[in-house]
Amino acid sequence: MTIHLRALTPRPKSLDQVSRTVEAIVSTGADTARPGFVERLDLRGADLSRLIGSAVLNAHRAGSIEDQLGVVEAAELRAEGLWVRIKFRSNDAAQSVLTDIGEGTLRGLSIGYTVAEWKETRDGERRIRTATRWTPLEVSIVPVPADAGAHFRAGEHQMEVETQTADQSANNGAVLTRAQTNAEIRSIAETAGLTRDWADAQIDAQAEPDAARAAAFAAMQTRSAQTQTRTTRAVITADNTDPAVIATRAGEAIFARSHPEHQLSEAARPWAWRSIGDVAREVLHLRGVSTLAMTSETLITRALHSTSDFPLILGDAVGRELRRAYAAPASGVRTLARQTTARDFRAKRSIMMGEASELEKVPEGGEFKNGTLDESAESYSLATFGKIFAISRQALVNDDLGAFTRVPAMMGTAAAVFEAAQLTAKVASNPAMSDAVAVFHADHGNLAATAELSVTSLSAARLAMRKQTGLSGALIDVVPKYLLVPPELETLGEQTLATIAATKTADANPFANLTLVVEPRLTSGTQWYVLADPATIDGLEYAYLEGAPGPQIETRAGFEVDGVQIKVRLDFGCGWIDHRGWYRVG
Known part of the structure; x- marks a missing residue:
């Protein structure tokens, strides 16, 4: 009886001791058992841009340069799997490993990689996670590889055929059982990179190992013809x-x-x-x-x-x-002020035109008469605020993402809080305007004595706003839209503005269309405000330097601090433009 044996040669013929290079298949994408699931690598999704030039390590250790055995000179996807050419270092440790590879006593290969995208599937009871986008980072020489198909290459032909002849009596008449034959067929399928379904089909057909080997070679040739060899380069362009x-x-x-x-x-x-x-x-x-x-x-x-x-x-x-x-939820007052920009740090003047004089009848053939416009100017200017903080070199080496989240988040929140405090101060301090009268003043027709928040007091405030006149004394019909209250009046404000399904006209709530805004920075628990939409009439305004809205960032390599220094700058200013859109009670 003639028994044909086919085995991988233990000595890779691609090894060149002079140039210290060897070729290898470092991954075939084979299944790897992980806790709770089976992991697969889709070789088509491999990004090889990081692999070429990457380190070849001793069993994935990267604690020092002594752990590096060499580098990956070239890499590409082939029909057999992920192919690389490795160049070893000239030091004693690398030369020792190279000698063991040449003698066939060291054969295991593994790769380290990161996964950007997974695909989840199930095969019966098995949970399968396939890496569809992943990046190999290093190659390691290991004693026990996770991928049984990873190996050092013999050359252009992976398998050498050795034929041995032995008669049945020399083997004590041993004949392979069906179970042994099936196990051999599954081993052939795994070595050839064929699927479990292919192996099951051979077993169901009662194929002998020789016939299964022939079928495996035919399947591999077909696969090679259908698969175009390509080199994948994900380049940072x-x-x-x-x-x-x-x-x-x-x-x-x-x-x-x-x-x-x-x-x-x-x-x-x-x-x-x-x-x-x-x-x-x-x-x-x-x-x-x-x-x-x-x-x-x-x-x-x-x-x-x-x-x-x-x-x-x-x-x-x-x-x-x-x-x-x-950009977290803005404070109450900030939502009620109008945002604009300033070209520089000089006083920003907003010109408010008065109402044009009323139109007059023009008789046939008559002339149009000239009208006049009144104007009033209010101003404020920008100032610069900021802070410098550092991310230490230790945090960068430790890959500490907290350094990029905690401190910047606190600085961002601090900038928003600062702006809200500046705007609230303009409301609470009631500064004088260009006419030397405070923003909220009886002379401006926008201040009432302290009164409990109710439909009656709201009605009085609305009436006063409707009666507001412009610079020329003409009615401008200010329409209330917001009710601004301190936290002490929040519940009362909600009750006052609540929509009521009234059964008679007297019970209807005429202010259900007002929007309640709560500002916790208002210090008086008895003062409250009614105001118009800032998009329709001027009132409180804030500005950033043109082209630089919100906090801005500058960075440099630290000199006083070992790391990177980051400067946060805010060019900001705010002020009153007009008093007519706001009304205060209390």
Whole structure:
């Protein structure tokens, strides 16, 4: 009886001791058991941009440069799987590993990777998670590989055929049982990278191992013909020469790590899920700086002090977090003031035109008479407010995302609180206007004595606002829209404005259309305000420097502080433009 045996050669013929290189298949995408699920890698979704030039490690250890055995010189997807060419270092540890590989005593390979997108499926009772977008980061030489198909290559032909002849008597008449045959067929399918369904079909057909091997080779040839060999390159593209573009994309990716709900833009996806050290490495690569054998600490220090991109990236991530906190629900008074801009820091004057004189009849052939416009000027100016804080080098090396969330969020909240306090102070302090009369004053027709909040007192306030006149003495018909109260009057305000399903006219609530606004910074528990829509009539106004609304961020590599320094600047001002749109009781 002739028994044909086929086995992988233990000595990879692709090994070149002179150039210290060897070829390998580091992943076939095979199933790997994880706690609670089976993990698969879809090789078509691999982003190989980080793999070329990455480290080859000793069993995934990366604590020091001694753990690095070499680098990946080339990588591409082939029909067999993820192919790489490895170049080993010339030190004693790497040479020892290279010798063991050549002797066939060290065969295991593994990869380290990050996953950007998963696909969940089920196979009966098994939960399967397939990585559809993932990035290999390193290759490791290991004693026990998770992927049984990962191996050092023999050369262009992966299998060598060895034929041995032995008669049945030499094997004591042993004949493979059906169970042993089925196990052999499953082993053939796994080695050839074929599916479980293929193996089941061979077993159902009662195939012998020789016939299954022939079918496996035929299936592999068909698969090779149908699969186009390609090299995948996810490149961080050429607009990467612009530091502002790099900062926007990489900063968004860092922000998204702290906020998984954030939907990354397509332009930022190549930067997704990278650690701070990874971002520093990529920035140095883009600027032509070699990062071979650099530790995370060295990468970050070099990126901070030799490129402008890295501080900008960190500043963008911080700025996004600061703006997120700053854009939280605004204070009561801030929603009732009008936003505008100022071109510089000189006094900002808002001109309020008086009502045009009334129209006069023009007789046939007569002339139109000239009218006049009155004007009144109020002014305020911007001032600069700010603070500097630092993110330490230790926090960057530790990839501490909290440094990009806690402090910036507090600064953003502080900026919003500051603006609200400035605006509330303008309301509570009742400053004098250009006519030397306080904003809320009997001479302005917008101040009433203390009165309990009720339909009656609201009615009196509305009447007074309706009777307001402009600079020329003509009625301007101010329409109330908001009721502003301190927290002490919030419940009473809700009750007063509540819609009532009245059964008779006298019970109807005429103020149900007013909007209640509560400002906790108002210190008087008895004063309350009725005001018009700021879009229809001037009143309280605030401004930012033109082109710089809200808090602005600047970054630089720290000198006094070992890390990156971030300056938060706010150019802001506020003031009263007109008194006619507001009415105070109390």
